[in-house]
Amino acid sequence: MGGRVVIRTLHEGWTVTAVSSTGQPRPVVAGLPATVPGCVHTDLLDAGVIPDPYLDDNENRLRWIGRTDWSYETAFDWTDPGDDRADLVCEGLDTAATVILNGVQIGQTANQHRVYRFPARHLLREGKNTLKVLFEAPYGYAEKQRAALGDRPGAYGEPYQFIRKMACNFGWDWGPTVVTSGIWRPIYLETWSSARLAEVRPLVTLDGRDGKVRVHITVDRAAQAPLNVTASVAGVEDRVRLAPGERTAVITLTVPEPDLWWPRGHGEQALYTLTVTAGDSVWTREIGFRSVVLEREAFRLVVNGQPVFMKGFNWIPDDCFPNRVTRERVAERFQQAVDTGANTLRVWGGGLYESEDFYAQADALGVLVWQDFPFACAAYPEEGPFRAEVEAEARQQVTRLSSHPSLVLWCGNNENIEGHADWGWQDTLDGRSWGAGFYFDLLPAIVAELDPTRPYWPGSPYSGSPDAPPNDPSRGTTHIWTVWNREDYTFYGTYTPRFVAEFGFQGPPAFATLRRAVSDEPLTPTSKGVMHHQKALDGNEKLLRGLGDHLPQPRNFDDWHYYTQLNQAHAMAFGVERFRSLMPYCMGTIVWQLNDCWPVTSWAAVDGDGRRKPLWYALRRSFADRLVTFQNPETVAVVNDTSDEWETELSVVRLTVQGGELARERFPVRLAPRSAMTVPLPASMTPGDPSKELVSASVGDLRALRFFTSDLPQAAYDVTTEQLSDGVRVEITARTLVRDLALFPDRLDPAAAVDDMLVTLLPGETATFVVTGKDLGPEALTAYPVLRCVNE
Template sequence: MTLRHLPLHDGWTLTADGPVPVGLPAGGVPAAVPGCVHTDLLAAGLIDDPYLDDNEKRLGWIGRTDWTYRTEFLWAGDGHAFTDLCFDGLDTVATVLLNGTEVGSTANQHRGYRFPVRSLLREGLNTLAVRFTAPYTYAEALRDKLGDRPGAYTEPYAFIRKMACNFGWDWGPTLVTSGIWRPVALESWTGPRIAEVKVLADLDGDGVPRLALTLDVDRAGDGPLEASVEVAGARAAFTVPDGEDRGAVTLSVPGAARWWPHSHGEQPLYDVTVRLGDEAWSGRTGFRAVGLEHEAFRISVNDEPVFVRGVNWIPDDCFPVRVTRQRISDRLDQAVAAGVNLVRVWGGGLYESDDFYELADEKGLLVWQDFPFACSAYPEEQPLYDEVAAEARENLVRLAPHPSLVLWCGNNENLEGHADWGWQEKLAGRTWGHAYYHELLPALCAEIDPTRPYWPGSPYSGSPELPPNDPARGTVHLWEVWNRADYTHYADAAHRFVAEFGFQGPPAYATLRRAVSGPLGLGAPLITHHQKAEDGDAKLLRGLGDHLPQPGSFDDWHWLTQLNQARAVAFGIRHFRSHTPYCMGAIVWQLNDCWPVVSWAAVDGDGRRKPLWYALRSVYADRLMAVRDGALHLVNDSPRPWEGALRLTRRSLEGVVLAEETVVVATAAREVTRVPLPPSVAGPADSSREVLVAELGDLRTVEFFEEDPRVALPPARYDVTVTQGDESGIGYRVTVTARTLLRDLALFPDRLDPAAEVDDMLVTLLPGESAVFHVTGAVLKDPEALGRRPVLRCVNETAAV
């Protein structure tokens, strides 16, 4: 049998089923498939870019409008017995009509649909229409029927199986989409067809790679069906028995090597080929074993515990069709370059594209996958319950081959919401999701994917009877810091696993400048529109606390709040990692943004790295020094011992050594050594005029005894030379030589050219020391501006040099 696959991506038009506030062409708007209404209207020039200024405010009508996509296609009899119309993704509530006949309806963005249509196809011209009911119409009607549920936001996202953050979040705009968001095609065949392949690759009890494969078939005739599978030099034949539509086989694959996260080893991947008659299915997998110690929440790969250096991932664009494979690759490369070894796909978004997981496999990034539930009580009544079961089944099978995927998690913050946010009284006995997280999803995971652990939600302490945010068990989310408490409160307790924590900062200057056409001033309305967190601007300033001075200008606000974000998160990570192995993970909120916004992200909505990214690269490095409780903690998350003479000096701000101690240290691989600080260096004579410097090999940390406003920082004095052409002959080389101590030296070349990037940031220099920054991506009219404010900044600057 030869399968015929006919994509149906051409010739689509979009029309509104009712009045709209823009003038649509009589014949409809040309529509891109895959795509969505917003991107089609934007491409046609009918709406302004929703990411710019406050244009978002004027686009709410799109999510309250019914829309229809139409196309025509030619079809000729192909001799096959069966033809299905296949949608990989419809967003969300749709009725599908072929030649005027309804072939099916949908109500779930998170799954695909297949409709048999052979009898409806015509020789020659055929018409296909997809009518979308407005998401608000559907969700609000179901809310009225089932009764409202409490949540973090008043939007009805709990009543529709759709990307929740479409309805707005504390970092994202409210842009409620409709559209054919993944590919659509006609598939024709005769005889038995490969309907679904499930691949589970792990290690057997002796540590030998093995592959368990399940093959589902569509068939019309009787008799057994012969099939085979090949992977990494191993082959096995198996049978789909007469009268059945499923066959399975498990084979040992001794020729395969183990897959590891990049922090622990290599990422060998192997092609898998399944044959049924003359039809073949191909995929790719890797072999590893995954474990989870529940109380400690310790993830292991191949029986080796992994300290999780993680980031949370949100959809990288409000319109997922714009997220290309290259864009995902760039974003995940930014994570790897920052020392990240795990990405948590957050529950208010999507099961991500195949590209996402394939790239994570290749790059050695572990993936924690939330099921798509977030920050709300979710009704369990029909039709939602069956939709949840269907989407979970589909995605469990789709994602099973990926070695990067190491954890399924039931939801984000819904267990905490039910326990601690006053939901129970508001629910008055109505369903809220318990059956999903504690019954349906764990049962499906056990049935379909027993090779990976399942965790009911985060935060969660391992039992419904325990407080969800118990630091001694399971996972915690730490949001007192940022919302109410100073970031030093990260150090109030030792936690087992911190699955969310973070601190806000503005995006890069060039990103903000592109997004806002008006003046960039403190409190400017258009900037405020790009701050979605409740009381966010005030929290930014309040968060500076005793750490940094209050800003007197927009430029200072931008610099100081970005710096404070970096320092806050770095402080938390140093604390968490210093408690290894009691604490075995930290997942920063968040890696990325979906649009240009003031947020918790390390990489902003235009893909630019904020100072936080550079701080992550430092504190997520294999080796880290962390000062805590009168000791220096040497964190060695590398496969080799860390040994040498640790030099500890107490110095004046002028660089004069006031006291010095040398300690011979040895920290084993994947361990932490606590080195008590000798009294001569631990206690300053004048805390406002001294620093502690710790040096071991090529790693150094400079610790201040006071917060910056209480340090007698000298006016910044330094020499700068800018030369065009680095070692590769491109870009600029900026050398800064300190004549005084320089605290957190940073360079922001995007202020001169939006394409410019710098390789390093947040460097503290002692008098006489130099730092070299490499700037790439642009040709500048005035390269010397790289050495002046507001491009070159440090904490103790008082005037341009």
């Protein structure tokens, strides 16, 4: 027998009070209404106590919040239902907290990444009950740990490695310093009798064409009676009977020839509902049948026996206050990712283990998830409470995520192995621990024990051996930051990597996003608010330097905004296409980054208000299944990342900038599935006058253009517009060469968007754009600075 399991959320009636702070001047906050799940920043913002930390430089005046202790309190009525047990479950407390029920301390926490469960039956009483959660100031907690364990180096002068909390809360080179406290995920009472399912860990594999699920089950028991446990999937069911005192079982289900779960672009995403019951306790999840192997020497992921070129984005927390990231927002970000042609998201190690909504979206859409354990850009202590916390969180999260077919790789950390090897950490560590015991021993042991169906990789970048240079492009994963920091973007062409897990180039957010966040008058590239929303070291200088000989130097803010956004798009398209042209030697290109957590100039393709930057449109072309690209003046690369052979003809034409044909060559092209080839160009394609010529390479509707100069003749074109029910159709016909045509309708209506961007037209060609939005007068929509091209 198993009794009912009832969950009662405790999300109503909360107040928040500032208890004490470490010498920080602050407003009086006492008994303020609070939202749960939530955090103190959003509660203070909702109450009008603080300004929006995302606007102007308000962030600077809110540092006191992270140095203040906070008390969250509520009261609730309770009637004894007669169940054997009642647990208080805290799915997310941020971070160092003491939980007090009816005046009695019931538990303490020190980890944002863990779920905590506290027996509460003995403290609950009929009628009114009180619940208080006291949060120690994150800075105070982290600084105490640092003092006790000894300082450790990190990329930033903040103590984020001394508290198991989202590291980027402490500021990053794209994020603000907004150090939160609060009840950030659900909190509830769970009452039950007899038994409850404490843990279900399905390990899904393929045995030939059959699917196999080994369901590892742990139950909590309040009564020592025999207990039936059942598991079922795809019409297959089995059960075990647990004797009194037994808590664990393994049920193996074999499903004959199930439909397989495939990565996006390789097949369908078949999902099956797995249900496990123990008495009245029920657990249910969607699972998918697929195999995953990492060929470690080449760093090549193989799914269901097929090598997969992983193309996509790094993912950071989509908001500094993650309780604001709704299911709808997650779905919107995923759609923005897959609409570029991406098949991979890497959950970066300075953030979180993401929500169930995140992994469910990945499962449904066929997006491969690379999951970093949350360690990033610092030496982490292994002593004191940290090892126990890391082990507990890793065990819990590996178990929690084991059902998701989209999760294909666990990775130990972001850039910590590289930091220890190459960033001078060893001198300052003086022999103290830095996290190696986690990345090379503890975490791989936990993954091997709890989820051997998935590969583990110690960190990124990492070359496959602790003794090898960690960022060697020829082995394992590499991060390429030479380009953004020092080199012209054509320097990507000097790399022949196995797998690029991080590389990026900055650009500002959409105009409407920047204008909402910054009240500067006038708005300039170096005005106070614009500079506050540029967190990268020498970021604006690198933006201008990066224009190089590719684009003109800007005359004003509008030029700066367009040219730097455009240059970001050019740079990343060049890099992505370089690495894709090396398939199958190179099998991954993961752009830094998809999204932002606030409105900022950054490496993102989608800005902090969810608007697509020009980079997004460029990547939609560069991630396409089939691609034609110039890699240098002597060659054209053709890529076929589909399951079908591609037999076609490549046409290469040398043209004058006025459109006159100087030479034409045709090449038969036959590409096997999932392959690339390079076509050498004959001498006839060498420009006679580089300042007045270009080369075009095309296969069907796919085209690549190679320019030899940025000094192009002035553009001339004809524009017609047609009013639509929800926007405007804009048709542009070129009378001359028109390079990188773009419309920025958000300058007229912040809700407006355009379906395409960065279109280059040869004389006589026409492009059609559909703009959705209001207040889009044709005159303003087709004039500077809304309608732009490089050679305007």
